[in-house]
Amino acid sequence: MADEKITYAKAIRQAIVEEMHRDENIIVMGQDIRQSVWGVTTGIDNDFDMSRIYPLPISENGFCGVATGAAMTGLRPVVEFMYGDFLLLAMDAICNQAAKYRYMCGGGEFKIPVVFRVSGTGIGSGSGQHHAQYPESWVMHFPGLKIVTPSTANDAYGLMKTAIRDNNPVLFFEYKQLFGKFGTLESTEPIPFGKAKITKEGSDVTIVTYGTAAPKSLAAAQKLETEGIHAEVIDLRTIKPLDKECILKSVEKTNKLIIVEDSIKTGGVGAEIAAIAAEEAVGYLDGAILRVAGKDTSMPAGKMLEIQVVPSENDIIKAVKSLL
Template sequence: MSSTEMRYVHAVTQALRDSMEKDPAVVLLGEDIAHAGGSFKATRGLLEAFGEGRVIDTPISEAGITSAAVGMALTGLKPVVEIMFMDFITLSMDALVNQAAKAHYMFGGQGSVPMVLRTPHGGGLSAGPQHSQCLEAWLAHIPGLKVVCPSNPQDVYSLLRASIEDPDPVMFIEHKSLYARKGVVDTAQTARIGEASIARAGRDVTLITYGATVNVCMQAADKLAAQGVEVEVVDLRSIQPWDKATVLESLSRTHRAVVVHEAVQAFGVGAEIVATIADEGFDELDAPVLRVAAPFMPAPFSSSLEEGYTVTVERVIEAVGKTLA
């Protein structure tokens, strides 16, 4: 298999399949991932291919699943955990924050935790406040955890392969609304955690984003191009570590920036990026750096309220207009 068109969710499946074929230490565990193929069918067909010893249905206990994965990783396996919704990661935090993230440091570099935790985040499906959250800023705040958030099928495939091969714990965050998105995937193409990509080149303003809002920013850039505004879109791809060099290089060309993410704006990923630009790229700025993100409130159930809560093309265009004014 080389290049073929596939959906985002099928790129996840293919990355898992190829990793398991390459390395017998890779095992999958999570709720309903084996016989049911996972809540979003990302593990469909893998039980039949690799058996119950490597594709493991677990009890409904996120704390137990993640703790087991940490133990597996410390003793030679490479577990890939699926947490059904990112909202449920709250139940996994002790194992992630106090064990997985700290083991390499506390053992003086003599041990590592090569585990991946896959989980979908985000709204847009009227799933309400307990099934729509974007909590990646929590994880990015913890030394020892890597946090990846791909926006397209190719990056899902390449970055999941890289995450499984990484010796450190990686939080691999997918977006529910992207699972059906199609794109060409080249299985020979590799990616490195911590490297951003320029999704669109431009000269007037830089949009810095990741995950599902990359597509929102690309749509905004298309509309702004019709008005003569050339927008550069930086897809971070991973937010811990994040590619500061690419962001500052883009800023040196455009001299204006807007940070866009679906998560709540307060104390979010965007705040860290804006602070870094203020520290290290201030002389390049011709206008204040703006943020477009969710308001400080739980995600609403109502579809009409959720439309006002989520990041839209119009909100991005408005922010670009302000920074160009």
């Protein structure tokens, strides 16, 4: 299988379909789930009976409650959000209910094995304020959730398998800009949560990143390499659990830390990682911790405009050079 190219969207689909064949308690739910705006589940009704496919109404909070109840009583729902932004409509069902239910009920048999596929996340369609945000950090605050942010087809495939098999609510982010990107699947095995991937080794600076910022961080690092600057790039893959060990070990080696994310800078994932480094690795740092992140602005509509408020490859290169 190693040489066969597959898109990020098709890799997610393949993981879901394989898991559905393996376990008949897995159901898929989502608005336009059979047509599938992003092509992930298009035509899934050809593969499975409609008893396992639930087209959903425009009731985000309600259907996340439904998924929570179904998950509690034996099913393993995989629920699609058409756009990441729509998460805000379901914050109660996800963050107050699914996340806390087990704790609230005293643990034991209460388990919520549900995957919320936060699809269509970020820029890429120029759809503006309510269809292009990066909500990863909004949910990072809540104990009880796990958060997956894959940047490649291989990671999306392996992490989706883990997400479906997990006995907790998992938010699985899928990015508009990545759906069409090709990659190869390295294995049919699930990829464990909380294990970051060093996508490029280096000794001069550590770049920690995830999701859509990961490919451009790697591209920037490769350009820097031609100039003799050796950046190490860490793709977190899951931001909760967070592979703190990998980050700290790298900082110990490079003594410099930059966090790159497309999400808004204020209260972002980068802020959390910077704080961890400041608390636990300050002795190793010999420069400021920098965050290269989205601008503190509402997302403008239009592809020409949205691209300007998230970091570019050049922004990453400049940040690295400013530290050296």
